[in-house]
Amino acid sequence: MVDRRIALTACLAMALGLTVAHSQSGAPAQPDYPIKPVNFTAVKLTDDFWAPRIEVNRTTSIPSAFEQCELTGRVKLFERAAAVLRGDSNVDKRPPGYPFDETDVYKVIEGAAYSLSVTADPKLEAYVDGLIEKIAAAQEPDGYLYTTRTIDPKNPHRWAGAERWVLERDDSHELYNLGHLFEAAVAHHLATGKRTLLNVAVKAADLLVRTFGPGKRTTWPGHQITEMALVKLYRVTGNVSYLDLAKFLLDERGPGPLPEGERANPRGLNYNQAQLKVIEQSEPVGHAVRAVYMYSGMADVAAVTGDQAIRAAGKRIWDYLVTSKLYITGGIGASGSGEAFGQPYELPNMTAYNETCASVGMDFWNHRLFLLEGDGKYIDVMERTLFNGLLSGVSLDGKTFFYPNPLESNGQHARQEWFGVACCPGNITRFMPSVPGYLYATRGDSVYVNLFAKGTAQIELPGGQIAIAQDTRYPWDGAVKLTVTPQRARRFAINLRIPGWARNQPVPSDLYHFADEIDAAPPSLRVNGTSVAMTIDKGYVTIDRAWSAGDVIALDLPMPVRRIGSNDKVVANANRVALQRGPIVYAAEWVDNPNGKVRNIVLPDGNSLSTEYRKDLLNGVQVITGRATGLAFDAKGAITRRDQPFMAIPYATWANRGRGQMAVWLARVDAAARPTPFPTVVTTANIVASPLPNGRGKNARNIIDGEEPASSADSSAYFDWWPVQGSKTEWVELTFAAPSTVSTSEVYWFDDTGRGGVRVPASWRLLYKSGDRWLPVETTSTFDTARNAWNVVTFKPVTTPALRIEVVMQDKFSAGLQEWKVR
Numbered sequence: 001m002v003d004r005r006i007a008l009t010a011c012l013a014m015a016l017g018l019t020v021a022h023s024q025s026g027a028p029a030q031p032d033y034p035i036k037p038v039n040f041t042a043v044k045l046t047d048d049f050w051a052p053r054i055e056v057n058r059t060t061s062i063p064s065a066f067e068q069c070e071l072t073g074r075v076k077l078f079e080r081a082a083a084v085l086r087g088d089s090n091v092d093k094r095p096p097g098y099p100f101d102e103t104d105v106y107k108v109i110e111g112a113a114y115s116l117s118v119t120a121d122p123k124l125e126a127y128v129d130g131l132i133e134k135i136a137a138a139q140e141p142d143g144y145l146y147t148t149r150t151i152d153p154k155n156p157h158r159w160a161g162a163e164r165w166v167l168e169r170d171d172s173h174e175l176y177n178l179g180h181l182f183e184a185a186v187a188h189h190l191a192t193g194k195r196t197l198l199n200v201a202v203k204a205a206d207l208l209v210r211t212f213g214p215g216k217r218t219t220w221p222g223h224q225i226t227e228m229a230l231v232k233l234y235r236v237t238g239n240v241s242y243l244d245l246a247k248f249l250l251d252e253r254g255p256g257p258l259p260e261g262e263r264a265n266p267r268g269l270n271y272n273q274a275q276l277k278v279i280e281q282s283e284p285v286g287h288a289v290r291a292v293y294m295y296s297g298m299a300d301v302a303a304v305t306g307d308q309a310i311r312a313a314g315k316r317i318w319d320y321l322v323t324s325k326l327y328i329t330g331g332i333g334a335s336g337s338g339e340a341f342g343q344p345y346e347l348p349n350m351t352a353y354n355e356t357c358a359s360v361g362m363d364f365w366n367h368r369l370f371l372l373e374g375d376g377k378y379i380d381v382m383e384r385t386l387f388n389g390l391l392s393g394v395s396l397d398g399k400t401f402f403y404p405n406p407l408e409s410n411g412q413h414a415r416q417e418w419f420g421v422a423c424c425p426g427n428i429t430r431f432m433p434s435v436p437g438y439l440y441a442t443r444g445d446s447v448y449v450n451l452f453a454k455g456t457a458q459i460e461l462p463g464g465q466i467a468i469a470q471d472t473r474y475p476w477d478g479a480v481k482l483t484v485t486p487q488r489a490r491r492f493a494i495n496l497r498i499p500g501w502a503r504n505q506p507v508p509s510d511l512y513h514f515a516d517e518i519d520a521a522p523p524s525l526r527v528n529g530t531s532v533a534m535t536i537d538k539g540y541v542t543i544d545r546a547w548s549a550g551d552v553i554a555l556d557l558p559m560p561v562r563r564i565g566s567n568d569k570v571v572a573n574a575n576r577v578a579l580q581r582g583p584i585v586y587a588a589e590w591v592d593n594p595n596g597k598v599r600n601i602v603l604p605d606g607n608s609l610s611t612e613y614r615k616d617l618l619n620g621v622q623v624i625t626g627r628a629t630g631l632a633f634d635a636k637g638a639i640t641r642r643d644q645p646f647m648a649i650p651y652a653t654w655a656n657r658g659r660g661q662m663a664v665w666l667a668r669v670d671a672a673a674r675p676t677p678f679p680t681v682v683t684t685a686n687i688v689a690s691p692l693p694n695g696r697g698k699n700a701r702n703i704i705d706g707e708e709p710a711s712s713a714d715s716s717a718y719f720d721w722w723p724v725q726g727s728k729t730e731w732v733e734l735t736f737a738a739p740s741t742v743s744t745s746e747v748y749w750f751d752d753t754g755r756g757g758v759r760v761p762a763s764w765r766l767l768y769k770s771g772d773r774w775l776p777v778e779t780t781s782t783f784d785t786a787r788n789a790w791n792v793v794t795f796k797p798v799t800t801p802a803l804r805i806e807v808v809m810q811d812k813f814s815a816g817l818q819e820w821k822v823r
């Protein structure tokens, strides 16, 4: 196994988009990225941060994701398609939940393959072999592989279209599915040396080459990934037609008439980045995952073909993104509607979408831009996403996953084991094993050290192999000791990344800045005890000298706790501050702060903050502590201020201890905080809403959190029945701590006109519980449905254990409540 691993290292790196294709003589056969990463199989991490996470991914996340693929019928899709191809007439023909369900199997195979490249596991390898047999059997004779059409060509999933490819630009996902197949096939081939899945991929890719291209059929993928996957397949097979097709699919994208019978996505051209030709684009728009997958493919194609127009477009889009559409956690995609980027500077916190897959795609893309441009600013963004917005996607035990990764919560958010659309767990499983591959890279006879983690690396340079051992407690401590051991003493350069956060630049734009006036010690560097000048170029200090075995580089990156402020244009963060230490962004969570509240906290600028390592907490984390002010309303509605302890934990580790409040952006002044309401008969009650389909969890407690809504559209803390819609009757029920005498109800409706499908109800009524019966209250009030106002109903006093609101939705719309007060 060991020998094969070493032999596979070079080609694994190449096919993963991570290095240059070489001909037999060692000269580049085709141009490719000028910088080559050192593949993860050559980097062994022994740290306390990543190594345990990668092991949990191997032992928990991958097996449980495979189990979910079995339980949810995803594996069965291949078996059913194969049965139809065999002529079996007794096949379950029901369409899958989504036409892309089969990609989850491909993604977890890819993750398993990466894991197998590092850790032998005969049982896992045999299981994957069995899956591949099923996949191969589901492929049609000409290479087509899309189970829903094969299972029932006359009645495939309604997104599939009546014939092959006709709804590709809409949402058939035929090319998307094959893209994930190619990615899995390349990974599996390089991990195991087997061609079983690669043969399936090549057969499918050859069908695409026969079908699409100049003078043939035209299309572009409604959901991107095929582009970068085809480049990987080209690298492994040397078949240039795959590369040509990748470029064709990018070149064809854009507005323009569609062939008869085809349909664009009804969400509009922005949705899948077809608003302009790819080379004319500057602004990241639409579905964030599709976008970053496309931008990754653009970088690949630019690297391999040398196309300067595609390269320039990618750099423009990146500049736009980091200037106005990047969350401080490195997440992207502000809006749940269309899983999309918002407008510039539209970065709401509680409703931030920040899909886990989009963070995975951000790291694919930023890494590629570094390989293309050699600039550390791309690694700065990659590191921010990696340690924060990506890692938050999976729980510490590897069993549950976030789809959206918000920056604020009122307790409505929790990770889940699996999803109807299960893209995120699969993406985590395939990303985690490859993390060590992001640490080092080479360019000619020089090395880049990009990320810091304890462990060792074997690095091939043209002048001979070198070993680098890192000793560090990063990300908890910025002291990094690198021991360099070249095979023979000789001269070469080591480029050491000095992160932006250590140079007073949290992001490479003016979107965020350090808002405190801490006189942080500058980074320092010594080689064998002698200081080296910190001459930084594109984020790197270059140490070009004669190295011999045992030379030691000591890099010190001081890590004071820093306060971060936002550009004034980010309205959501006005008068708020975020905390960062080293690469880690912090969050205040309910369990660590008084009364289980954090949205009522004010952290004045002058309050000093300390930090300590807590071995017992969240598998070992550095926490930030200090004093803050807690705001609350008293019985008369006046605000009280209380000095209280404050604690923040790394954002990525929140929601591992149950549901409750969380905030990344903390109030600096009273006006930005949400004072805790005075306990009333309502805030101490229990509230339950009529259930949503598929057990979707929404937090009905938002209705009685005592917070005054800013408007009916206020997205900070509400409850709605979406996606239930259309003249349905639903209810919410308030059960008092003890039977109470009440005579007034005030309701503030939720309504997201212009943004979503929730409206004030068509009608409603108020009931009280009497024995086992629900009776209408006796009133002369009208049951109003005004927006942006309290709708008051006074009624004959009742002493009752519970009240219920019954709403009838408007035709074609859902309904929801901001707040409900009862006296």
Ligand SMILES: [Zn+2]
Pocket: 355, 356, 357, 358, 403, 422, 423, 424, 425, 427
């Ligand atoms: Zn996802």
